[in-house]
Amino acid sequence: MRLGYFAMPMHPxxxxxxxxxREDRExxxxxxxxxxxxxxxxxxxTDRHENITNSLVFLATLVPETSRIRLATGTTNLSHMHPALVAVNSAMFDHLSGGRFILGVSPGALPSDAELLGILGEDRNQIxxxxxxxxxxxxxxxxxxDIDLPGNRFTVTxxxxxxxxxxxxxxxxxxxxxxPEIVGTVVAPFSKGVVAMGARDFHPLSANFLLPQWVATHWPNYVEGKQSAGQTASPADWRVARTVFVADDxxxxxxxxxxxxxxxxxxYYGKMLGKMRTLGRLGLFKTSREQPDDEITLDGVLRDLVICGTPDSVAEQVLALREQTGxxxxxxxxxxxxxxxELARRSMELMATKVMPQVNEALGEDDGPVPEGGESRP
Structure with a gap:
């Protein structure tokens, strides 16, 4: 199992x-x-707390500061700019990064972003x-x-x-x-968008703020999409994001x-809870669709969605998650x-050097990430 990183960094x-x-770059x-x-x-x-406005511009500053990691937009909001700009800028970035680019895409979910751009009334999923x-x-x-597809607003020639x-x-x-690899972030239970990803050979990334039982609904839809294209789905192509904190104590x-x-x-989850309540999307945090809104509390969300503990405990929780999701x-x-x-850095270090080796040993797989200066594996 690989280890990745996803930041929609939410700063006070x-x-x-x-x-x-600077902190996000570090x-x-x-x-x-x-x-x-x-x-x-x-x-x-237009988010005061999540203040990276263009992920590609941000990642460009990291090309000379990194050597191995693949740099991914997470996401490029495709309703925000003409697709020809995304195509040419992403192609250039792929060359700048030495082929380390992943194009992460989404429609753009924040209504205030859409209002700013004058597209609040548009169907952003269709765009x-x-x-x-x-x-x-x-x-x-x-x-x-000569791209002039039926029903497509973008004529490109x-x-x-x-x-x-x-x-x-x-x-x-x-x-x-x-x-480049194209990855779509999945933020809804039973998402039909995952079917389309499988059909197009795009890869799903299940959001960290979804309960494991809803994450598990993504894989069957991805399999369906791959089968529709005459292909076999590989679990290696599925990413699952989680909110994790690891400490020595x-x-x-x-x-x-x-x-x-x-x-x-x-x-983070206090803000997410407030946003989803405002957007009418508290279902993300519910154990069933019938659960009343007033039963969704911050402590409950933290209990269900934050994996925390010592390296041994976190490794056990990751393996338990895999049992739930597949x-x-x-x-x-x-x-x-x-x-x-200090605690934030230590958590990332323990995740890479202690937790993932335990997880992969239990799975009988590769030992996990190799820190800089570590020995490469056969």
């Missing part, structure tokens, strides 16, 4: 923007040194579907491009300006062939991971604000 109001960006640099497989970075335009067809089409085709001798009307293609783990008022995990290829560690930088 009042922290200087430059300071939180976290990704640490994941590279610890041997994490990939790092996904989220983006929002997403149309945009992804244009992006993959541009990567697959040769100039002059350079037919009238293409000149091969001069070298215009031509877009650059990604370094990876036939294209069990009491510290419980305090920082759930109980203390200053816990970043408590802050096999998956990558556990994605959710990055939060570093209220206590």
């Amino acid at each position: 109001q009042g922290r200087p923007w430059a300071e939180t960006l 976290a990704v640099i640490l994941t590279d040194r610890l041997g994490f497989h990939d790092a996904f970075i989220g983006e929002h335009l 997403f579907a149309e945009a992804i067809d244009v992006i993959t089409g541009l990567w697959e085709r040769e100039p002059p491009y 350079t037919a009238s300006t293409y000149n091969d001798d001069v070298g215009v009307g031509i877009i650059g293609k990604p370094l990876q062939t036939p294209r 069990a009491r510290v783990a419980e305090a920082y991971g759930r109980a203390e008022a200053s816990s970043p995990y408590r802050y 096999d998956f290829g990558e556990l994605v560690y959710a990055g939060l604000d570093w209220v206590d930088p």
Whole structure:
């Protein structure tokens, strides 16, 4: 089982923007040194607490600071810009990173972002579907491009300006062939979007704020999508994100991971609970669809969604999660604000050097991440 990283970093109001960006960069640099497989970075335009506005721009600053980790948008919100821009900018980034790029995509879920851009009344899921067809089409085709798909609002061509001798009307293609890996974050139980991912050979990443029983609903839909394309689904392609805190001492783990008022995990889920209540999406935190809204409490959410403890305890909880969800290829560690930088770094170190080796030994698989300077494996 691989170890990945996903940050939709939620920072308390009042922290200087430059300071939180430095912290977020430091976290990704640490994941590279610890041997994490990939790092996904989220983006929002109008969120005071999640203040990375463009994940690709943020990740570009990390290309020279990292050497092994794959750098992933998590996500590029496809309703926010023309798909041709996503295609050409992503292709350039793939070259800048030496082929370490993963394109994570979503429609863009935050209503205030949509309002800012004047698309609040638009069907963002439909924009997403149309945009992804244009992006993959541009990567697959040769100039002059002529993408005019039925029902697609984006007509993309350079037919009238293409000149091969001069070298215009031509877009650059990604370094990876036939294209970079495309990953979609899944945030709803029984998501039908996962069926489409399987059919298109995109890979699902199940969100960290979904109960394990709802995460388990994603795999059958992915299998259905792969079968519709005549292919076999591989658990190696499924990523499951979790909110994890590891400490050397069990009491510290419980305090920082759930109980203390200053816990970043408590802050994160307090904000998530408020957002989902406002958006009418408390079902994400419910054990059944019939559960009343007033039964959803912050302490209950923390109990159900935060994995915390010593390395031995966390390894046991990860294996128990896998029993609930079924096999998956990558556990994605959710990055939060570093209220206590020493504890935050230590948690990531223990996850890579203690927890994942135990998990993989129990599974009879590879030993897990290789920290910088460690020996490579056969």
